[in-house]
Amino acid sequence: MKPIFVRGISNQFRLTLAIMMSVVLLVANERLEPYRQSLASFLSPIQYLANVPGAVLDWSAESLATRNMLAKQNKDLLRQQLLMSERLQRFEHLRQENDRLRALLGSPLHMDSRKVVAEVMEVASDPFHHYVVVNHGAGSGVFVGQPVVDAQGIVGQVVQVNELTARVLLISDESHGIPVRITRNDVRLVAKGIGRIDEIELQYVAKSTDIEAGDLIVSSGLGKRFPEGYPVARITDVTREDGQSYAKVRAKPLAALDRVRYLLLIWPDIDATKNREDDAANAASINGHEGSQTSSDSNEAPKSTSEASNEVTPTKPEQESQS
Amino acid sequence: MSIHVANGRLVVWFTIFVGLLFQIMPLPELVEHARPDWLLLVMIYWAMALPHRYNILTAWLLGVMLDVLLGATLGIRALAMSLVIYVVVLHFQRLRNFPMWQQSLLVACLVGMYHLVVFWVEFVAIEAEFSLSIILPSLSSLIIWPWAFWFLRRIRRHYKVR
Numbered sequence: 001m002k003p004i005f006v007r008g009i010s011n012q013f014r015l016t017l018a019i020m021m022s023v024v025l026l027v028a029n030e031r032l033e034p035y036r037q038s039l040a041s042f043l044s045p046i047q048y049l050a051n052v053p054g055a056v057l058d059w060s061a062e063s064l065a066t067r068n069m070l071a072k073q074n075k076d077l078l079r080q081q082l083l084m085s086e087r088l089q090r091f092e093h094l095r096q097e098n099d100r101l102r103a104l105l106g107s108p109l110h111m112d113s114r115k116v117v118a119e120v121m122e123v124a125s126d127p128f129h130h131y132v133v134v135n136h137g138a139g140s141g142v143f144v145g146q147p148v149v150d151a152q153g154i155v156g157q158v159v160q161v162n163e164l165t166a167r168v169l170l171i172s173d174e175s176h177g178i179p180v181r182i183t184r185n186d187v188r189l190v191a192k193g194i195g196r197i198d199e200i201e202l203q204y205v206a207k208s209t210d211i212e213a214g215d216l217i218v219s220s221g222l223g224k225r226f227p228e229g230y231p232v233a234r235i236t237d238v239t240r241e242d243g244q245s246y247a248k249v250r251a252k253p254l255a256a257l258d259r260v261r262y263l264l265l266i267w268p269d270i271d272a273t274k275n276r277e278d279d280a281a282n283a284a285s286i287n288g289h290e291g292s293q294t295s296s297d298s299n300e301a302p303k304s305t306s307e308a309s310n311e312v313t314p315t316k317p318e319q320e321s322q323s
Numbered sequence: 324m325s326i327h328v329a330n331g332r333l334v335v336w337f338t339i340f341v342g343l344l345f346q347i348m349p350l351p352e353l354v355e356h357a358r359p360d361w362l363l364l365v366m367i368y369w370a371m372a373l374p375h376r377y378n379i380l381t382a383w384l385l386g387v388m389l390d391v392l393l394g395a396t397l398g399i400r401a402l403a404m405s406l407v408i409y410v411v412v413l414h415f416q417r418l419r420n421f422p423m424w425q426q427s428l429l430v431a432c433l434v435g436m437y438h439l440v441v442f443w444v445e446f447v448a449i450e451a452e453f454s455l456s457i458i459l460p461s462l463s464s465l466i467i468w469p470w471a472f473w474f475l476r477r478i479r480r481h482y483k484v485r
Contacts, residue, residue: 026396026448043391124347
């Protein structure tokens with residue numbers, strides 16, 4: 001059966017139908033998210049299958065490693081662990097001290113949030129976006145908007161979730177922005193991706209802003225999406241041109257975005273983050289009004305002592321009587 | 324007869340599935356931009372060989388699936404694929420009778436057109452930046468096409484898909 005003339009509906013009609021359906025999909029893209037999610041769940045076995053060759057290569061590289069290599073790696077890791085645990089000891093002490101001080105100030109404590117290690121699946125993504133696919137999905141409780149970090153800093157956020165996998169938008173993507181602050185002087189800024197994997201841009205930086213190459217920027221937590229205090233990038237280049245109204249500031253993301261392998265998915269504790277971010281917002285507004293960190297500190301200092309003295313009321317009259 | 328048809332359908336969808344798999348398989352960073360469009364090549368072959376069974380709407384469906392797998396805006400590749408396959412279906416007899424080099428060149432052009440449409444819609448949607456590297460897939464498809472054609476024809480003849 002080889003018909004010379006195609007019977008049934010004509011090709012023109014089919015094409016019109018296809019174009020119309022495509023346009024409907026393009027326009028109604030946002031509303032179709034649930035359908036996309038179920039379709040993606042249905043198709044995710046293909047992603048797992050496509051990931052197999054890379055996984056096999058990884059596995060063979062691991063199993064073909066020589067004894068010497070393993071011994072050397074083991075030694076390195078042990079040394080690293082020793083250094084880390086030493087730092088951790090100090091960190092534990094500092095954390096307790098910080099908790100006590102926060103309790104004195106009446107601020108909410110920083111909660112530990114739930115974290116899960118996810119592996120990046122090696123599958124191709126839309127070449128016009130910076131995406132990675134991870135091997136955890138709605139089944140593990142992953143949600144849209146979830147912050148993702150790696151060992152060095154913030155990687156991005158989850159933008160699509162299906163049952164078995166999730167897609168993470170990297171901070172270097174053109175459509176990604178993240179509220180940050182400079183650790184040196186707490187200046188608040190917005191870091192935006194420019195579509196290059198090893199560079200992000202800080203937007204709307206006034207030329208008088210105290211910012212220089214080498215500054216570390218961390219997430220400020222103001223967007224209520226990323227928890228506060230995770231490192232984001234290091235400033236590489238600041239140019240202040242006379243003709244431009246803003247300084248041009250480039251930064252290099254700390255996370256190795258081009259070769260991420262293992263990621264941490266973070267579940268910020270809802271209440272804790274809310275309080276913390278309100279706190280941060282308050283602190284930020286204080287900074288904004290007072291102009292500098294030191295003055296706001298000096299403002300807060302008497303308040304905290306008064307609160308502290310409120311708590312130890314029994315001794316207070318005595319002290320007053322003594323004085 | 325009915326068994327044959329069912330069998331044939333299975334074979335065709337299996338090759339399409341493999342094409343989809345190759346399309347999203349990881350590649351080294353170096354050749355990532357020159358990834359041949361496996362799925363499109365498979366689809367072009369079947370549209371050329373059996374235009375009355377696999378045509379524009381099949382291509383549209385595959386395009387949607389690819390969009391979902393790549394995490395792109397839905398409908399982009401569906402649109403591009405149905406446009407390309409429309410051209411193929413319109414000229415399938417001419418395409419079949421071309422010598423191989425001519426056919427490969429035309430397929431390369433079709434792949435180029437596919438990427439242009441994708442770029443154009445992405446540009447409207449997210450203001451993507453144009454780079455000449457969107458030519459690379461059509462070059463690699465030019466090299467792959469004769470082999471893919473030969474392989475798929477063998478499959479078609481072996482399983483007597485008609």
